[in-house]
Amino acid sequence: MPISPQAYRPEAKLLDLGDGFFDPVAPADFPETRTRFRNDRAAAQIGVDTLTDDEWTRHFGRFEPLPGTLPQPVALRYHGHQFRNYNPDLGDGRGFTFAQMRDDRGRLMDLGTKGSGQTPWSRAGDGRLTLKGGVREILATELLEALNVPTSRTLSLIETGEELQRGDEPSPTRSAVLVRLNHSHVRIGSFQRLAYHRDEAALRKLVGYTLRNLYDEDSDDPVRLLGLVVGRTARLAARYMAAGFVHGVLNSDNINVTGESFDYGPWRFAPTWDPAFTAAYFDHQGLYAFGRQPEAIHWDVMQLAVALRQIAESDPLVAALDQFGPRYQSEVTEAILWRLGVRPRDPDTDRDLVQATERALRTSGVGIDRFFFDAFGGDLPGTYDEPWAEVRAALASYEPRKDRSHPYWSGEPCSMLIDEVEAIWVPIAEHDDWTALNAKVAVIRGMSQALAD
Structure with a gap:
């Protein structure tokens, strides 16, 4: 071959x-x-x-x-x-x-x-x-x-x-x-199964496998593993938010220990910054709504800590778990600045810009993809009036991390709302016509080039 x-x-x-x-x-x-x-x-x-x-x-x-x-x-x-x-x-x-x-x-x-x-x-x-x-x-x-x-x-x-x-x-x-x-x-649920059966030897073996093969660390320390998973999953939660993405089913068997999103069932991209927006029709309580995803992922990582309690002391596990909030705040700031296409300045100034952006998105009802397309590089168009004054003023002091010379910026923002997903599927279902899917993948990859560092 x-x-x-x-x-x-x-x-x-x-x-x-x-x-x-x-x-x-x-x-x-x-x-x-x-x-x-x-x-x-x-x-x-x-x-x-x-x-x-x-x-x-x-x-x-x-x-x-x-x-x-x-x-x-x-x-x-x-x-x-x-x-x-x-x-x-x-x-x-x-x-x-x-x-x-x-x-x-x-x-x-x-x-x-x-x-x-x-x-x-x-x-x-x-x-x-x-x-x-x-x-x-x-x-x-x-x-x-x-x-x-x-x-x-x-x-x-x-x-x-x-x-x-x-x-x-x-x-x-x-x-x-x-x-x-x-x-x-390897999922959080992989560890939960071994804890359920009280198989401490297997728990230790899986900790060692994960650290050596997935984190390149010569260690068998469950506290070290939890700290690494906290960092990776906080990053995942933050980047979901910056992308406007709702996974839909953030169960602990759907969270892997490398913090990589996978297994897409009832996913959606949120049209606007609506914390209550859900992807799964069966999520009646909004447990995995857009704005609750950081909480949901943190809860899942707590279950990993509970499982590891069988082979580690509680206090260092709790200390590692307590880092999720600060890591998330740092990661979401970095993720939104990346999507705005500007270079970080200092933590306080960056945090203020991100919070102002989230407030304006939530109150204005402007589409998430529309806003980040228009604002990329830090130069917000004049059509963004109130409540965007605070964002415009903050962005003025930032340097762009990349220019807008790529052809992508001369068109329209690339989105993936549910109506378009259905529209792409219809010609496949009715005529075995894959043109729309292939064209969409090409547009997405063009956007990727425009956004990439």
């Missing part, structure tokens, strides 16, 4: 944990495998961009093992709080991890799936993914990556030729299998 010998660096570190952490599984035997999305940009970072089309479908649709990595797929075991209710009956139910490798930054990466068939943890589910769900995940991951949010990337989407029955989509609907590239699928 034409894998790039310089870029492809396979690993199988997950096997070091042993059988108690996962179950070997077999992929579903799909009627067909038809590639619908191939992310060669992400593939190049792990050395698989040179695969032929046939090899691509064999490895990412039939799941023939990649050389030098896991000999067969494994479904990970975990527990988790789902909408604050503990569920010990969880695990990979429609996905698995089937390969590990180093990326071009030297990070250990997982290739995981969604829609690859039933596992011991499927319960009553069919283990499948709708094609529409796969299209939605492409759009979410592409835009989040462009907006500087730590996220999994959609590597591949392959249509599989089955008809699925779903209560939330017109059925029968088309099926697909998705492959995501992620910096670990």
